[in-house]
Structure formats: C-alpha cells, structure tokens
Amino acid sequence: MPLEIEKKYLVKHDLWNAFTKPKGEYYRQGYITSDIKKTVRVRATENHGYITIKGKTDNPAIKPEYEYQIPKAEAIELLDGFTENNIEKTRYKVDFEGKTWEIDVFHGDNDGLIVAEIELLDINEAYQIPEWIDQEVTHEDKYFNASLSKYPFKNWKL
Amino acid sequence: MPLEIEKKYLVKHDLWNAFTKPKGEYYRQGYITSDIKKTVRVRATENHGYITIKGKTDNPAIKPEYEYQIPKAEAIELLDGFTENNIEKTRYKVDFEGKTWEIDVFHGDNDGLIVAEIELLDINEAYQIPEWIDQEVTHEDKYFNASLSKYPFKNWKL
Numbered sequence: 001m002p003l004e005i006e007k008k009y010l011v012k013h014d015l016w017n018a019f020t021k022p023k024g025e026y027y028r029q030g031y032i033t034s035d036i037k038k039t040v041r042v043r044a045t046e047n048h049g050y051i052t053i054k055g056k057t058d059n060p061a062i063k064p065e066y067e068y069q070i071p072k073a074e075a076i077e078l079l080d081g082f083t084e085n086n087i088e089k090t091r092y093k094v095d096f097e098g099k100t101w102e103i104d105v106f107h108g109d110n111d112g113l114i115v116a117e118i119e120l121l122d123i124n125e126a127y128q129i130p131e132w133i134d135q136e137v138t139h140e141d142k143y144f145n146a147s148l149s150k151y152p153f154k155n156w157k158l
Numbered sequence: 159m160p161l162e163i164e165k166k167y168l169v170k171h172d173l174w175n176a177f178t179k180p181k182g183e184y185y186r187q188g189y190i191t192s193d194i195k196k197t198v199r200v201r202a203t204e205n206h207g208y209i210t211i212k213g214k215t216d217n218p219a220i221k222p223e224y225e226y227q228i229p230k231a232e233a234i235e236l237l238d239g240f241t242e243n244n245i246e247k248t249r250y251k252v253d254f255e256g257k258t259w260e261i262d263v264f265h266g267d268n269d270g271l272i273v274a275e276i277e278l279l280d281i282n283e284a285y286q287i288p289e290w291i292d293q294e295v296t297h298e299d300k301y302f303n304a305s306l307s308k309y310p311f312k313n314w315k316l
Contacts, residue, residue: 001235032198032211033191038240040190040198051209051226053190055239066236068209068226077159078224081213082196 004054004065005123008138011103011114015132024090024105028076030083034146041146042078049075061123061138085109085149097128109152115143162212162223163281166296169261169272173290182248182263186234188241192304199304200236203249207233219281219296243267243307255286267310273301 029043036056043050049072055064079086088107093100099118106113116133137143142151187201199210207230213222237244246265251258257276264271274291295301300309 001239002232032196038190051211053209053236053240064239066228066232068228070224070226074160074224078211081159081222082211 001064002066004063005061005120005125006063006117006138007061007120007136008143009116009118009129009136010134011116012132012134013114016103016114019094019132021092022094024092027089027091027104028079028086029145030079030086031146031149032078032082034149039146042075042083044072044075044079048072049078051075051078059123060141061120085152087145087149094130096130099127101130101133106148106153109154110148111154113148113153159222160224162221163219163278163283164221164275164296165219165278165294166301167274167276167287167294168292169274170290170292171272174261174272177290179250180252182250185247185249185262186237186244187303188237188244189304189307190236190240192307197304200233200241202230202233202237206230207236209233209236217281218299219278243310245303245307252288254288257285259288259291264306264311267312268306269312271306271311 025046027043027045029041032040032042039054041052049070050067051070052065052067057063087110089104092103094103101116101118103114103116118127141147183204185201185203187199190198190200195214197212201208201210207228208225209228210223210225215221245268247262250261252261259274259276261272261274276285299305
C-alpha cells in the first residue's frame with residue numbers, strides 16, 4: 001500500500017515574505033467525498049489534473065495515498081460538477097538541506113493561511129528546519145485541506 | 159462532459175442459459191462513495207483496474223461518467239481498504255445487430271440476478287432487441303450497481 005508520510009508546519013509570514021522564492025504554481029482542489037476515514041480529492045494545477053484517494057491511519061502524518069494523473073480539462077469538469085468549496089492556493093517548492101518543502105499560500109476563504117509540508121521516506125527520518133518554519137501542526141485536523149474546504153480559515157475564531 | 163447513455167434490461171434466464179455465449183470476464187467492484195448525486199466506483203477486472211466517477215441527470219439512462227484505468231493491484235487494494243459490500247459478477251459481451259450488449263451475471267449476495275445493458279451514442283438511437291432480453295429496468299434504482307451493493311438481490315422481497 002503506498003503511504004504518504006508528511007509533516008505539516010505553520011510558517012513565519014515575515015520571514016517567508018522576505019525569502020527569495022522560486023515561482024509558485026496555482027492549485028485548485030476539491031473533495032468528491034471527505035469523511036473521517038477517507039477523502040477523494042480532485043486537483044487541477046497549472047498544467048495537470050489529478051485524482052487522489054487518501055485514507056487514514058492512527059498517525060495523522062501517515063496516510064495511504066493513491067494518486068492518478070488525469071487530463072486537466074476533466075479535473076476542472078470534476079471540480080465544477082462534483083465538488084463544492086474548492087481550495088485555492090499557490091504552492092511553492094523549496095529545496096533545503098536535501099529535502100523539498102512544499103509551502104502553500106492559501107487564497108479565497110483561506111486567505112492569510114500559509115502552511116508548509118515536508119514529505120518523508122520514513123516517519124523517523126531526520127531533517128533540517130528552515131528559519132521561516134514555525135510550529136508543527138501535523139496533528140491538528142483543522143489544517144487538513146479537506147477541513148479547510150468545509151471550515152475555512154476566515155471562519156476560525158483566532 | 160463525457161456522458162454514458164445506457165439502457166438496462168432484465169434477461170430471460172432460460173433463453174440466456176441456452177444461448178451460446180462468448181467467454182465471460184470476472185468483475186469485482188465497490189463504491190468509495192455513493193449517494194443520490196454521485197458515485198466513485200473502483201473496479202477490478204481480470205487484467206485491469208479502473209476508477210470511475212459517475213454523476214446523475216434527470217434521466218437515469220444518461221450519466222456524466224469519468225473513467226480512468228489504474229493498475230489492477232491498486233484497484234484490489236482500494237477495494238479492500240476503501241469499500242464495503244463488493245459486487246461480484248461475470249460480464250459477457252455479445253454483439254447483436256451492430257451493437258454490443260453487456261450481460262452481467264451476478265454472484266454472491268446478488269446471485270440469481272442477470273442484467274443486460276446497451277450503451278447508446280444518442281438517447282434516441284434505435285436498436286434491435288435479442289430474444290433473451292426481457293423488460294427494461296433503466297429507471298428502476300434498485301438495479302443500479304451502487305444500489306445492489308447496499309441492498310443486494312438476496313434481500314429483496316420478490
């Protein structure tokens with residue numbers, strides 16, 4: 001079973017904003033279904049489409065994940081016809097000390113939220129933390145993208 | 159938007175059983191999600207896997223359908239990990255008067271049920287009916303495979 005092992009962090013906005021970034025890529029994604037056990041996600045990037053089925057384990061850092069590339073035009077149709085409350089974000093990929101960090105700068109109803117993820121080969125793999133990384137939120141459900149679709153950042157009582 | 163236009167019929171068991179059939183193919187399929195507006199189906203055939211998203215229109219014969227081929231081994235994993243109450247059936251494909259009929263002979267909890275489908279290019283397309291075809295059931299929800307998964311034939315009060 002393919003497993004996604006991923007840790008999630010908040011980002012220090014001032015340091016991130018001052019950081020010289022690579023070009024980001026616009027992502028739109030939505031959920032055909034999303035419950036406590038599984039999600040079926042459709043994603044359209046600037047040039048591709050994807051359908052992704054994710055499960056759950058006892059550890060929120062580890063998820064069974066099956067991802068399939070599909071035509072971008074069909075991803076857009078699926079988003080339009082089969083999903084609601086789409087997530088919009090710009091994803092930046094930053095290489096740091098041998099690992100790639102994915103930084104999501106959210107738009108729309110999640111504007112103001114920036115989250116960074118690092119994918120690991122093993123849950124115990126060691127890695128270095130860039131200076132613009134803030135606290136870890138891997139275990140906080142509200143930062144799951146499927147949660148952000150239903151309960152967007154703009155509605156959180158901060 | 160890709161549309162599946164399909165009519166569904168019952169089958170006269172005695173005539174079908176006496177018919178000289180081509181070799182059938184074993185299908186196992188289940189639903190990651192299934193509600194009144196959409197289904198996400200995983201299917202494993204003898205050599206392939208598929209993930210299929212179907213929607214609904216006002217006419218049960220017409221459904222938006224997006225189908226993607228995936229590795230058979232992953233289809234089996236998805237069925238095992240993300241679905242319940244799988245449908246098992248043997249599918250026979252019979253060419254008749256320029257059209258292909260797909261005849262599903264169900265097993266397991268739907269044993270005893272045989273259903274035939276014909277896919278059309280247009281809802282008004284004319285076609286010939288083989289002698290082993292019985293009444294049309296396109297508009298009867300209980301014959302949807304997603305329904306058969308939840309409310310199998312063995313539980314019907316006949």
